[in-house]
Amino acid sequence: MKRYLLGASAVAIAVAGALFVLWPRSVEAQPHLAESGQLRFVLTPASTKSGVNSFDLRITDRAGNPAQGAEVVVEPAMPQMGHTIAPITAGPSEPGHYQVGNVELFMAGQWEITVSLGAERVVIPLLLT
Amino acid sequence: MKRTVAILLLALGAVLGASASASADGAQAGGDIHVAQTLGGRDLTVIIRRVAEVPGPVHVDVVTHAGSPPGEITLTARAAGAATSTTKVVLGAVPGFHSGVVHVDRPGPWELAVDEATIPFVVPALVSSPWENATYGGFIAAGVLLLVALLFAVFGKPGLALVPTAGMVAAIAVGVTAALLSPSIPPVAAPGTQLDPTYDNINDPYRRTSVTDFSRPPVNLVPSMNGEDLVLSLTDGSSGRPVDDLLVHDSAFIHLVVVSPAGTLRHLHPIRTAPGEYRARLHAPEQGTHAIAAEIARRGGGVQLLRSSIDVSGTSAARPHDGKADLATEVREAGRPSTIKARFGERDLQPWLGMLGHMIVVGPISGGGPVNAPIWAHVHSMIPPTPGMPDQPDESVAAYGPDVPFTYSFPLPGKYLVWIQVERDYEIVTVPAVVDVPAAKGVSEK
Numbered sequence: 001m002k003r004y005l006l007g008a009s010a011v012a013i014a015v016a017g018a019l020f021v022l023w024p025r026s027v028e029a030q031p032h033l034a035e036s037g038q039l040r041f042v043l044t045p046a047s048t049k050s051g052v053n054s055f056d057l058r059i060t061d062r063a064g065n066p067a068q069g070a071e072v073v074v075e076p077a078m079p080q081m082g083h084t085i086a087p088i089t090a091g092p093s094e095p096g097h098y099q100v101g102n103v104e105l106f107m108a109g110q111w112e113i114t115v116s117l118g119a120e121r122v123v124i125p126l127l128l129t
Numbered sequence: 130m131k132r133t134v135a136i137l138l139l140a141l142g143a144v145l146g147a148s149a150s151a152s153a154d155g156a157q158a159g160g161d162i163h164v165a166q167t168l169g170g171r172d173l174t175v176i177i178r179r180v181a182e183v184p185g186p187v188h189v190d191v192v193t194h195a196g197s198p199p200g201e202i203t204l205t206a207r208a209a210g211a212a213t214s215t216t217k218v219v220l221g222a223v224p225g226f227h228s229g230v231v232h233v234d235r236p237g238p239w240e241l242a243v244d245e246a247t248i249p250f251v252v253p254a255l256v257s258s259p260w261e262n263a264t265y266g267g268f269i270a271a272g273v274l275l276l277v278a279l280l281f282a283v284f285g286k287p288g289l290a291l292v293p294t295a296g297m298v299a300a301i302a303v304g305v306t307a308a309l310l311s312p313s314i315p316p317v318a319a320p321g322t323q324l325d326p327t328y329d330n331i332n333d334p335y336r337r338t339s340v341t342d343f344s345r346p347p348v349n350l351v352p353s354m355n356g357e358d359l360v361l362s363l364t365d366g367s368s369g370r371p372v373d374d375l376l377v378h379d380s381a382f383i384h385l386v387v388v389s390p391a392g393t394l395r396h397l398h399p400i401r402t403a404p405g406e407y408r409a410r411l412h413a414p415e416q417g418t419h420a421i422a423a424e425i426a427r428r429g430g431g432v433q434l435l436r437s438s439i440d441v442s443g444t445s446a447a448r449p450h451d452g453k454a455d456l457a458t459e460v461r462e463a464g465r466p467s468t469i470k471a472r473f474g475e476r477d478l479q480p481w482l483g484m485l486g487h488m489i490v491v492g493p494i495s496g497g498g499p500v501n502a503p504i505w506a507h508v509h510s511m512i513p514p515t516p517g518m519p520d521q522p523d524e525s526v527a528a529y530g531p532d533v534p535f536t537y538s539f540p541l542p543g544k545y546l547v548w549i550q551v552e553r554d555y556e557i558v559t560v561p562a563v564v565d566v567p568a569a570k571g572v573s574e575k
Contacts, residue, residue, distance in 0.1 A: 084537070086468040107513070
């Protein structure tokens with residue numbers, strides 16, 4: 001009986017290990033931080049998959065106060081393919097908070113998202129699977 | 130008791146084996162090769178379909194475009210030491226697909242001759258990778274050892290059964306390890322794209338070389354005229370030898386753009402007639418200095434743009450482009466992305482060179498004309514990839530558009546000549562336009 005238990009537990013450990021190794025993982029949508037001379041940009045994509053995406057942008061100055069600006073311009077590009085898509089402009093939903101919707105990142109791979117507010121601009125890398 | 134454990138182990142092995150074989154199939158055989166060819170007075174797209182078995186047939190589709198005269202062309206597949214296979218393809222008056230079949234009898238570096246044009250291509254060998262062998266070998270060995278262990282147990286030798294059981298565990302460990310690690314093993318350098326293809330490296334693609342940097346020297350371009358044919362001579366910038374390792378990129382060996390003094394554009398795809406020698410016919414050229422630019426990609430390197438000019442002693446008058454489209458342009462100041470959207474009415478555009486549309490940008494134009502324009506660009510409007518379809522759609526799919534958007538950041542202010550090209554009804558439609566790009570305002574402004 002004891003040996004049976006031992007065998008069963010060994011099998012259970014092996015199965016658990018196999019599940020742990022083989023379990024499909026998806027990349028979490030993380031906030032991406034980039035800083036320019038005056039401002040601090042935090043971009044959170046809605047998804048890390050290719051397709052229609054949307055960005056949640058929070059822009060503050062270095063002290064943490066919401067940045068002032070009428071519109072933010074987002075320029076997605078895929079350097080590896082030598083391809084850019086049309087820039088998208090968005091107004092603030094509240095001071096320093098911008099919602100950029102309907103961004104068609106149609107291909108998986110490494111994208112470069114250039115975000116500019118006034119003369120301040122940053123480039124944020126975004127890997128899509 | 131022992132039997133229960135054995136059954137459990139067997140079940141575990143089956144579960145792991147099923148998942149392992151799915152991830153072990155790493156190397157994919159090559160896809161279709163699409164090559165645009167300006168062959169004499171014809172604009173052809175030659176599609177070499179994926180070779181499924183060797184020896185076996187190679188299906189070749191020759192796509193003709195509007196204005197291509199009917200006639201007959203000869204397809205010849207040849208390789209060193211192999212039997213030559215020839216077939217004739219009759220090109221009809223209606224533009225479209227015309228098929229032919231040639232045969233290959235061995236994997237290796239082959240060459241498809243379409244009349245005087247030659248297209249090198251690789252017939253890959255079906256070789257399973259070492260990690261595939263370890264995976265399958267491990268599980269097969271485990272199965273055999275399990276059987277041996279069971280036989281020992283049945284014939285009352287439980288002590289001896291321990292030996293094959295231990296071997297089985299080791300074999301499963303080998304199989305599982307190989308299967309789990311195979312996706313993270315870097316791919317070997319591919320013959321044909323990174324290495325010069327030879328019989329040796331095609332038949333043994335998993336032999337690794339110590340080379341990790343595959344880039345090659347730049348190329349010198351010398352154009353000359355031979356009758357109406359523009360002959361391009363490509364030589365290596367380091368050794369002076371002919372450059373004979375051009376890759377098919379964006380469906381051609383060379384994307385040659387010729388702009389006449391009057392501002393007419395030709396987008397040609399020269400044929401390879403000899404190592405380092407490419408030709409394209411300039412049908413009815415104008416008199417004067419033509420600006421030319423060639424986009425090429427060398428094996429193991431990136432794409433490079435070679436610019437030059439050529440004096441042509443033609444007699445023909447300039448023929449303006451007759452393509453029409455509604456252009457919606459949003460031009461921003463130099464350095465910021467401008468968008469140009471061409472609307473073509475119906476949703477029946479075909480992919481040309483694997484793309485929905487092409488935009489050639491030459492400028493800023495000053496006194497010297499296109500020859501002295503500092504900026505020369507080739508912008509693509511891409512066809513969004515279809516999930517589960519690794520091969521690009523060919524020209525028979527007329528279901529794209531009607532809007533063809535382009536985004537380009539004009540680097541300098543000034544007047545640019547722009548041509549937008551799409552394909553409809555197997556005809557290349559060229560829409561000319563002029564774009565005035567304002568200078569960047571003060572740095573403080575957007």
